[in-house]
Amino acid sequence: MGGFDVVPQECVQYIQKYMTSSQYKADSEKALEEVTFYLSSCCTLEGDGKDAWIFDVDDTLLSTIPYFKTHGFGGEKINATSMEAWMRESKAPALGHTLKLFHEIKNRGLKIFLISSRRENLRSSSVDNLIKVGYHGWTGLILRGLEDEFMEVQKYKSKARHRLVDEGYLIWGIIGDQWSSFEGLPIAKRTFKLPNSMYYN
Template sequence: MEMARNSLFLLGLVVSLLIGLGSADWNILNHRKKPLSGSSLKNYCESWRINVEVNNIRGFEVVPEECIEYIGKYMTSSQYKADCQRAVEECQLYLSSCCTLKGDGKDAWIFDVDDTLISTVPYFKKHGFGGDKLNITSLEAWMKKCKAPALDHTLRLFHEIREKGFKIFLISIRRESLRDATVDNLIKEGYHGWSRLVLRDLQDENKHVQNYKAEARKRLVSEGYRIWGIIGDQWSSFDGSPSAKRTFKLPNSLYYIA
């Protein structure tokens, strides 16, 4: 009799648990989430974008399908421009008190190129705003046309830094075969006076971007340069040693380069 009562008790407990789980909006027996729409979708996509910017989301190949329109609107919005401008203002604040240049020509500043000095947004506007997997051949063909517009906020900062007496170095993951097109595009958009443009040659093809860029900085340091700052739109522009005294990241949630 006692065993029968215990069995009935356990059966009732299990049934109660199943009923409770079945009535919940989400539970371990039902892994389907409610479809996102309206404000909830906007919140999700903004959260995704922010977590890309703070480097929590890494190595993504495409923008989530449901967020393509949102990311496209952001990257062409006044908010994107305001976010870039704020990063530039923080850099200017740092410049106002950070650096006592020695006047020996060894004080250096590093810029990335794409989506730091000039913008690939016009290309991605025609290729799904990051929703399509990156086609390097197509992107490089577009780069050869020298149609990437300047990012105005960075153009002004570039010349401000140059006029302060820093030697400016451009370190890009563009291939060496794009040197002429890159130089032509930069000059066309108002950039001039940099000291060196570093591009990937054949021996750099299989290197992780962060290693390639860190090695480029190491060569500068070995030449006696003091790296006061780096500005880029990808975390791989800053990772590795040696680094700079300060780094400033511009927003970019269209792609991730490691």
């Protein structure tokens, strides 16, 4: 089922059950096992300081499930004002499976860039939240500026990757929970999609 702006009401209960279940965690961990295999078997890094890896933020590094527990699990149209107010509280928990992998990738010598659809005015609270739950040592956090405000997510993230490539970075991989994190050029050598039933993009 596709082409919807919000989750159909008849599906909300199933999505809530899945996103709060051990199966969601198991599926996420399975997807990230592929990353570990890729890193250990296929990545021969250049070692010039320009080896890069990209993470999405929401529902990749930080969980928005606490917010959606009271906002319909995708069955309600997202209220940006309400969601940004929640983000400013810097209370989103880490997704444990990606927290561990984040540090593994960093320790291998890759430069980590976080490309988020969050707006620039959320930088301080986003940094506070990330550090508080255990993320640190990334090279760049890219957020939407005023010039990106009305740009489609896929085009905005593609533009951000272009900037990194123009700066000489080789993007070895991207981890995200929405297809818009991967679509468009330039592409990474590998992409890894985490499960997220609340979105169809």
